[in-house]
Amino acid sequence: MHHLSLDQLTSLSTPCYCYDMQLLRLTLKAINQEIRQFPFKVHYAVKANGNAVILKEIAEHGLGADLVSGGELKAALEAGFKPQAIAFSGVGKTDREIEAGIESDIFSFNVESVPELEVINEIALRMGKNAGVVLRVNPDIDAHTHRYITTGTAHDKFGISLEMLPQVVRMAREMRGINMRGLHFHIGSQITTMRPFEMLCDKINQLQDDFEQQGIMFDIINVGGGLGIDYDNPDENPVPDFGSYFNVFKQGLKLRAGQEVHFELGRSIAAQCGSLIARVVFVKENRDKKFVILDAGMNDLLRPALYQANHRVMNLTSSAAAVDTYDVVGPVCESSDVFARDLQLPITSRGDIVAIRSAGAYGESMASTYNMRPLPSSHFFD
Numbered sequence: 001m002h003h004l005s006l007d008q009l010t011s012l013s014t015p016c017y018c019y020d021m022q023l024l025r026l027t028l029k030a031i032n033q034e035i036r037q038f039p040f041k042v043h044y045a046v047k048a049n050g051n052a053v054i055l056k057e058i059a060e061h062g063l064g065a066d067l068v069s070g071g072e073l074k075a076a077l078e079a080g081f082k083p084q085a086i087a088f089s090g091v092g093k094t095d096r097e098i099e100a101g102i103e104s105d106i107f108s109f110n111v112e113s114v115p116e117l118e119v120i121n122e123i124a125l126r127m128g129k130n131a132g133v134v135l136r137v138n139p140d141i142d143a144h145t146h147r148y149i150t151t152g153t154a155h156d157k158f159g160i161s162l163e164m165l166p167q168v169v170r171m172a173r174e175m176r177g178i179n180m181r182g183l184h185f186h187i188g189s190q191i192t193t194m195r196p197f198e199m200l201c202d203k204i205n206q207l208q209d210d211f212e213q214q215g216i217m218f219d220i221i222n223v224g225g226g227l228g229i230d231y232d233n234p235d236e237n238p239v240p241d242f243g244s245y246f247n248v249f250k251q252g253l254k255l256r257a258g259q260e261v262h263f264e265l266g267r268s269i270a271a272q273c274g275s276l277i278a279r280v281v282f283v284k285e286n287r288d289k290k291f292v293i294l295d296a297g298m299n300d301l302l303r304p305a306l307y308q309a310n311h312r313v314m315n316l317t318s319s320a321a322a323v324d325t326y327d328v329v330g331p332v333c334e335s336s337d338v339f340a341r342d343l344q345l346p347i348t349s350r351g352d353i354v355a356i357r358s359a360g361a362y363g364e365s366m367a368s369t370y371n372m373r374p375l376p377s378s379h380f381f382d
């Protein structure tokens with residue numbers, strides 16, 4: 001976004017999302033470069049950003065898609081993702097969504113429970129089809145991320161527990177409507193050290209050994225997503241360290257012959273290419289605090305209010321040399337509608353244009369019309 005001209009910026013109607021398509025392409029190329037020559041496939045987690053232009057670009061780079069709803073299935077197919085490269089996740093798939101997935105011949109359902117497995121089998125048999133299934137395992141690994149985005153501990157709602165797994169695998173293999181393809185893991189999001197992924201590899205190796213002793217082999221090991229990004233330094237680290245990330249799995253996983261590893265990356269693909277652009281509506285002072293009030297709020301970008309997330313906030317148009325300390329807030333009637341507290345910015349005035357960085361993932365896709373505010377628009381720059 002740093003190569004937007006001032007003219008382009010000031011003519012934008014705000015609030016809006018701006019996407020740097022060059023950076024998105026650079027990111028996708030970096031991924032493809034790392035997985036070349038390995039039996040690795042990357043599925044993009046559509047919930048991170050389902051904008052049609054973004055989806056199309058990602059599909060054109062040959063990635064698959066990981067979905068969590070029938071709406072995302074429709075969007076992914078429209079954007080050009082091949083059904084054979086689509087996986088459908090989520091703890092609460094409805095019958096309609098399961099039918100739509102089977103109808104479209106998607107690669108797999110990432111199944112999270114026995115009742116779900118039974119319903120998919122029933123529906124597939126009724127449709128005279130066979131549903132690809134990957135069982136989501138809860139590996140009981142704590143990724144030490146925010147408690148709202150950790151998903152792989154025994155206390156979370158996700159996946160099948162390790163104790164139940166052997167029995168569920170046997171069950172799935174016997175169901176005639178189910179094509180049991182492998183195991184799935186997803187331990188959390190915004191994971192910024194490699195240690196949790198190394199622990200995941202160890203757990204997978206141990207499970208594979210156990211199943212092998214019972215004569216059971218899997219075609220697919222799906223290790224989920226969760227690679228974090230640098231929210232503090234978006235310009236210094238625009239592309240995540242995919243080299244280190246994929247190396248963990250290249251070195252850590254003991255693969256069997258013919259096995260494929262699937263990845264489901266969302267944030268690490270889409271976050272850095274997007275910024276939320278806003279205008280300063282007012283600057284106001286209360287006793288000992290100054291507030292910058294933007295025309296963008298928590299309905300446009302929910303992450304700070306929902307999980308105390310930090311995004312870099314930059315004043316793009318102030319030419320002041322002096323700085324002051326501000327709380328940067330939105331206009332929504334909630335005390336949590338705050339983007340930054342005690343932030344140093346160049347002296348800021350009404351009309352200045354502000355960028356909230358690293359907002360390409362879980363930004364536009366989480367936007368709502370709360371307070372009857374219109375959804376933010378989106379713009380794409382090459």
Ligand SMILES: *Cc1c(COP(=O)(O)O)cnc(C)c1O
Binds near residue numbers: 047048089227264
């Ligand atoms: C959200 C999600 C992902 C993507 O997570 P990121 O942290 O954005 O990479 C992958 N797999 C599943 C099952 C998910 O729910």
